[in-house]
Amino acid sequence: MFQTKAAARQHFLEARRLRPHAAGLLASAQQVLPEVYRVALYVSMGPEPQTGALIDWLLATNREVLLPILYADNDLGWGVAPGAADLVPGRLGLSEPPTDLGSDAIATADLVICPAVAVTHDGVRLGRGGGSYDRALARVRPGTPVWAAVYDTEIVDALPSDAHDRPVDAALTPNRLIPLRGSGDD
Numbered sequence: 001m002f003q004t005k006a007a008a009r010q011h012f013l014e015a016r017r018l019r020p021h022a023a024g025l026l027a028s029a030q031q032v033l034p035e036v037y038r039v040a041l042y043v044s045m046g047p048e049p050q051t052g053a054l055i056d057w058l059l060a061t062n063r064e065v066l067l068p069i070l071y072a073d074n075d076l077g078w079g080v081a082p083g084a085a086d087l088v089p090g091r092l093g094l095s096e097p098p099t100d101l102g103s104d105a106i107a108t109a110d111l112v113i114c115p116a117v118a119v120t121h122d123g124v125r126l127g128r129g130g131g132s133y134d135r136a137l138a139r140v141r142p143g144t145p146v147w148a149a150v151y152d153t154e155i156v157d158a159l160p161s162d163a164h165d166r167p168v169d170a171a172l173t174p175n176r177l178i179p180l181r182g183s184g185d186d
């Protein structure tokens with residue numbers, strides 16, 4: 001398999017760039033979304049699984065959506081999504097909410113859907129390499145479901161991992177929700 005996280009990241013990001021288009025998470029999420037009020041999500045960029053329509057639908061169905069704000073040290077703050085038009089440019093080409101509720105606001109989420117480059121059947125998540133979600137997921141209220149947004153081809157048997165990596169409970173793809181082992185509910 002992959003010797004390093006960097007090698008794995010390069011492999012999966014290259015494959016993403018070759019996709020003809022980025023599929024969205026709305027249809028699959030609509031099928032499986034539990035009764036939740038506040039959902040932490042991300043504003044998708046480029047070939048990432050798209051979140052725009054899902055965010056709009058959550059807001060239209062009276063849910064609240066938390067979106068990340070990337071700090072200089074790669075830690076994350078959170079703001080509520082008022083609507084796509086109200087987002088402001090952040091670092092690395094990201095679009096972010098204008099008002100920061102702070103890093104601990106993720107503890108108020110009932111469901112966290114986080115970006116990932118790949119995930120294993122055991123729930124090991126590989127991200128962009130900033131350690132942003134390693135820190136953010138440590139603040140999630142215990143028992144809150146955490147889903148990694150990936151494509152079906154990004155769910156693999158093994159990935160390099162570190163002790164600080166936070167496991168995820170399921171993989172949400174544009175097609176389905178796949179429960180992952182090793183995160184407490186089996």
Ligand SMILES: Nc1nc2c(c(=O)[nH]1)N(C=O)[C@@H](CNc1ccc(C(=O)N[C@@H](CCC(=O)O)C(=O)O)cc1)CN2
Pocket residue numbers: 042043044045048068069070076092093094115116127128129130131132133
């Ligand atoms: N949409 C989205 N938002 C997110 C994340 C993410 O993975 N996706 N993050 C997850 O932690 C945090 C931000 N971390 C990020 C880290 C790297 C890149 C990125 O695109 N890097 C480019 C180089 C960009 C540049 O330097 O101009 C690259 O890797 O090619 C984006 C976000 C918080 N918000």
Ligand SMILES: Nc1ncnc2c1ncn2[C@@H]1O[C@H](COP(=O)(O)OP(=O)(O)OP(=O)(O)O)[C@@H](O)[C@H]1O
Pocket residue numbers: 005115125126127128129130131132133134135162164165
């Ligand atoms: N709690 C933490 N506080 C500060 N730095 C951390 C923390 N957890 C991880 N890091 C650092 O973040 C860096 C990247 O970690 P890693 O490669 O696991 O990121 P990732 O989970 O793939 O990315 P991301 O979470 O941003 O999507 C590492 O150098 C690691 O030491």
